[in-house]
Amino acid sequence: xxIAIIVDGLVTVKITPYGGTQSSLGYxxxxxxxxxxxxxxxxxxxxxxxDDGPPIDVQYLGETARIRCELTKWDTAVxxxxxxxxxxxxxxxxxxxxGSGLINQDNGYxxxxxxxTNRTYNFPKVFPRNAIELNKGTKFSTFTCEFEAxxxxxxxxxxxx
Numbered sequence: 001x002x003i004a005i006i007v008d009g010l011v012t013v014k015i016t017p018y019g020g021t022q023s024s025l026g027y028x029x030x031x032x033x034x035x036x037x038x039x040x041x042x043x044x045x046x047x048x049x050x051d052d053g054p055p056i057d058v059q060y061l062g063e064t065a066r067i068r069c070e071l072t073k074w075d076t077a078v079x080x081x082x083x084x085x086x087x088x089x090x091x092x093x094x095x096x097x098x099g100s101g102l103i104n105q106d107n108g109y110x111x112x113x114x115x116x117t118n119r120t121y122n123f124p125k126v127f128p129r130n131a132i133e134l135n136k137g138t139k140f141s142t143f144t145c146e147f148e149a150x151x152x153x154x155x156x157x158x159x160x161x
Contacts, residue, residue, distance in 0.1 A: 007118075008031075008117070008118045008119060009117040009118060010027065010117070011028065011031060011032050011114050011116045012026075012114075012115045013025045013032065013112070013113075013114060014112070014114075015078065015081055015082065015110045015111065015112055015113075016110060016111035016112075016113075017110055018087040018107045018109060018110065019087070022111070022113065023075065023078045023081075024078065025071065025074055025075060025078050025079060025082070026071040026073050026074025026075060026078075026143070027071065027072065027073045027074070028070055028071050029070050029071075029072045030070070032067060032068065032114050033067070033068040034065055034068075034114075034121070035065065035066045035068075036063055036064075037063055037065065038060065038061075038063045039060075039061040039063060040058050040059065040060055040061060041061055042058055043055050043057040043058065045057075062151065063157060064148055064149060064150055065123065065157060065158065066130075066146055066147070066149075067112060067114070067123065067126065067146065067147040067148075068145075068146045069144065069145055070142055070143075070144045071144070071145075072140060072141075072142055074143050079143055082145050083132060085127065085128050086108035087106065087107060087108045087109070087110075088101070088106055089101075104150075108127065109125045109127045110127065111123065111125070112147055119160055121159075123147070123149040123157070123158045124156060124159075125149060125150050125151070125152040126147040126148060126149045126150075128147055129146065129147070129148040130146040130148075131146070132144070132145045
């Protein structure tokens with residue numbers, strides 16, 4: 001493939017609540033930002049001075065992804081699934097009152113799909129981890145949320161179609 005300028009075009013942000021059906025959440029301002037974060041462990045050894053020297057190797061332990069969406073056009077009914085943060089809770093009612101609140105064990109996650117004309121990224125296990133921002137006033141509103149993606153069934157972090 002040749003080096004080229006990449007323009008994916010309009011991205012539709014879609015979510016699927018656990019056990020539910022996929023719905024369009026909305027469209028963003030200036031696109032969706034995806035950050036892949038690796039986890040690594042330094043392997044220390046006497047060849048390089050032990051714990052006080054540089055590592056002799058680095059062990060790759062896996063990765064997660066953060067997906068940030070600043071939506072300027074969205075479906076408020078679908079956004080409630082994001083505000084709930086967990087499959088067993090309701091918007092404004094923390095899951096702590098309902099049970100353990102574990103994301104993996106309780107299947108408390110969503111699926112996230114980012115669809116454009118060029119490609120589709122599918123993250124099968126995400127949850128809103130950081131702050132969810134919702135502004136209200138005389139200007140148009142924005143709904144900003146950041147998802148954290150983890151490997152689904154210990155294997156797939158994401159797929160590209």
